[in-house]
Amino acid sequence: MPLSAEEHKRLADKAKHIRERIVEVTERSGGGHLGGSLSQTDFLVAIYYKYAKVDPKNPRWEDRDRIVLSKGHGGLGHATILGDLGFFPDPELDKFNKTGSKFGMHLDRMKVPGVDASTGSLAHGFAIGLGMAMGAKLAGKDWHTYIVLSDGECQEGTIWEGVMAGAMFKLTNCTCIVDRNRMSLDGPTEEIMALDPLDKKFEAFGWRTIVIDGHDLNQVCDALEAARAETEKPVMIVANTVKGKGVDFMEDQPKWHYGGLDSEMAARALASLRGK
Numbered sequence: 001m002p003l004s005a006e007e008h009k010r011l012a013d014k015a016k017h018i019r020e021r022i023v024e025v026t027e028r029s030g031g032g033h034l035g036g037s038l039s040q041t042d043f044l045v046a047i048y049y050k051y052a053k054v055d056p057k058n059p060r061w062e063d064r065d066r067i068v069l070s071k072g073h074g075g076l077g078h079a080t081i082l083g084d085l086g087f088f089p090d091p092e093l094d095k096f097n098k099t100g101s102k103f104g105m106h107l108d109r110m111k112v113p114g115v116d117a118s119t120g121s122l123a124h125g126f127a128i129g130l131g132m133a134m135g136a137k138l139a140g141k142d143w144h145t146y147i148v149l150s151d152g153e154c155q156e157g158t159i160w161e162g163v164m165a166g167a168m169f170k171l172t173n174c175t176c177i178v179d180r181n182r183m184s185l186d187g188p189t190e191e192i193m194a195l196d197p198l199d200k201k202f203e204a205f206g207w208r209t210i211v212i213d214g215h216d217l218n219q220v221c222d223a224l225e226a227a228r229a230e231t232e233k234p235v236m237i238v239a240n241t242v243k244g245k246g247v248d249f250m251e252d253q254p255k256w257h258y259g260g261l262d263s264e265m266a267a268r269a270l271a272s273l274r275g276k
């Protein structure tokens, strides 16, 4: 069902704000994983601001939903959301990746409130998240686990071990999303280690897949709700996205996987996000 106009605006405004903050924090920190932080923003905003059962005042609340950013280099975008939600004072983000601050480029669960798993070594977060889902089942708990993967990450063998385990143990209490921006660190995924047809691969391993436009909030929310309602198979949402989404000179450009912004470039990026 389409979102109401107000709900759509609430989430879209939030996603815009998060993207602007990603640019500001990058300018101050000297560098960041811009491309993948911008591509993951819309569905991460939908998860955090509409669905997830989390409490910024009690980050380790036992019955919270777990959210694992397996593509740990998206930590810049993840921290920006956690700061906005009040898991820590938002101005602390100005020290992102600075010596002595709680933020490294990949977020540490022992230092940053709201982070459920320390990730960065690609594919391991997926296994950690599946373990959390399995733990909930064994303990009879009804919290849900969300796991965000990148497509480059799906080139790791560990992912496919997890996919087999997810199907075998019928982990329907987790929702997985792959940020299918088709770009890896230094070029298109299909030129590095082809993944297509990615949805069919997950299906062949026993998962239900839902393919969406990962920037269309209606499709994102429909898919998240369908995944929660699924009782037979684990669900992988393949979210087609654009690396660097929203900043015209970064979109689809692998060189913006990681980069720094001087004040002039940051101003251009903000102008692009604001449609100027």
Ligand SMILES: Cc1ncc(C[n+]2csc(CCOP(=O)(O)OP(=O)(O)O)c2C)c(N)n1
Pocket (backbone or CB within 6 Å): 035, 036, 037, 039, 071, 073, 120, 121, 122, 123, 150, 151, 152, 153, 179, 181, 183, 184, 185, 243, 257
């Ligand atoms: C096990 C492992 N191998 C290599 C890397 C280095 N690395 C960091 S990001 C990345 C790929 C980036 O592309 P993708 O995963 O698709 O991320 P996105 O486009 O969503 O930013 C790689 C290979 C890593 N972090 N972990």
